[in-house]
Amino acid sequence: MRIIVYLPFVVSALLGLAIPRFGRRLAPATATRLLVVAGAACAVSSVLALVFLACTYLGQVPLVASFGDWSAGLFEALDPVPRPAAQLALVVLAVVGVLTIRTAARQCLALRRASRACRHASAASGGLVVVDDPVPHAYAVPGGFGGPGRVVVTTGMLRALGAEERRVMLAHEHAHLRHHHHVYRTVAVVAAALNPLLASLPRAVEYTTERWADERAAAEVGDRRTAARAIVKAALATGDRRRAGLAALAFGHGDVLPRVNHLLAAPPRRRPLTAAALIVAVAACLVATNESRTDTESLFEEAESSPPVVHVVDGGHHAGAAEVSALRGAPPGFVR
Structure with a gap:
């Protein structure tokens, strides 16, 4: 096992620090796609690295070795990974697994509730649901599992916005549904659960979407200033009220000031070098995973294909795995 097995953790730590900057510099659609792909690649690669490290400890357990074709003693002699590191990887893998299952379950339940709400909501043309409520709210609810989503708007929000600003709001929420932004956000949340070094990913993807x-x-709408004004008015109207739920994508929330500044500036331009950095991160994780997989397979194969651990030394004494390891540097012919 070479040191390259630790590369996904290094890349994840660097990416976790750089994610907010990437989210601000790249065009939002490009940033969303690249950040989610890079985050998912780092998360999966780091989990596989933990699996490879944990396997070097499990391979030394006699009970585990009894189910395979390798010698636990010889595997221990060949293993280059310190036992504490392999044991720590096993513990971290268990903790991460529990956190990921809990996070994924919460996201699935939220999408299921949203899908059920969409099926029972009577919508006007375009999937619009108007709720008679003086509290200003507007959010998109994904249908889930291929079903049509809904845009839910309260009468309070409709009264808070002008005609053109309502167009901005509806276009904004329909864009969330059309481009499946809830999927990107869900993947980002699960990736951060798999790899806590990517804790900044969900918030960054929320901002880019x-x-x-x-x-x-x-x-x-054809007017960036009108779009900016609609976001400001919606944010002032809704204030700090709680969102509709995990699966809802609300209008007027999520770092309003930088979003407005971007709208008042020129449209985002392409930044190929920044995008290339994310692509390099993905490639590094994939290469590290493949190399670590090869090293782990070679370790098990060497423990399988080596001669039996019992050797005759000096007229009948049987040497165990520890003695074999100690005698590896002895002169030829000493161990027969």
């Missing part, structure tokens, strides 16, 4: 919807709304 909001900017993505902002840009689509501004393009549909």
Whole structure:
């Protein structure tokens, strides 16, 4: 096992620090896609690295070795990974597994509730649901499992916005549904659960998907200043009220000030070098995973294909695995 097995953790730590900057510099659609792909690659690679490290400890357990074709003693002699590191990897893998299952279950339940709400909501043309409520709210609820989503707007929000600003709001929420932003957010949350070094990923993807919807709304209305004004008015109207739920994508939430500043500036431009850095991170994780997999397989194969651990030394004494390891540097012919 070479040191390359630890590369996914290094890449994840660097990416975790750089994620907010990437989210601000790249065009929102590009940033969302690349950040989610890079985060997922780092998360899966780091989990596989933990699996490879943990296997070097499990391979030394006689009970585990009895189910395979290798010698536990010889495997221990060949293993280059310190036992504490392998044991720590096993513990971390168990903790991460529990956190990921809990996070994924919460996300699935939220999407299921959203899907059920969409099926029972009577919508007007375009999937719009108007709720008679003086409290200003507007959010998109994904249908889930291929079903049509809904845009839910309260009468309070409709009264808070002008005609053009309502167009911005509806275009923004329809962009969330059209581009499946809830899927990107779900993958980001699960990736962060798999790898806590990527804790900044969910918030960054939430921000980039909001900017993505902002840009689509501004393009549909044809006026970036009107789009910015609609976001400000919606944010002032809703204040700090709680969102509709995990699966809802609310209008007027999520780092409003930088979003407005981006709309008042020129449209985002391409930054190929920044995008290339994320692609390199993905490639590094994939290469490290493949190399570590090869090293782990070679370790088990060497423990399988080596001669039996029992050797005759000096007229009948049987040497165990520890003695074989100690005698590896002895002169030829000493161990027969």
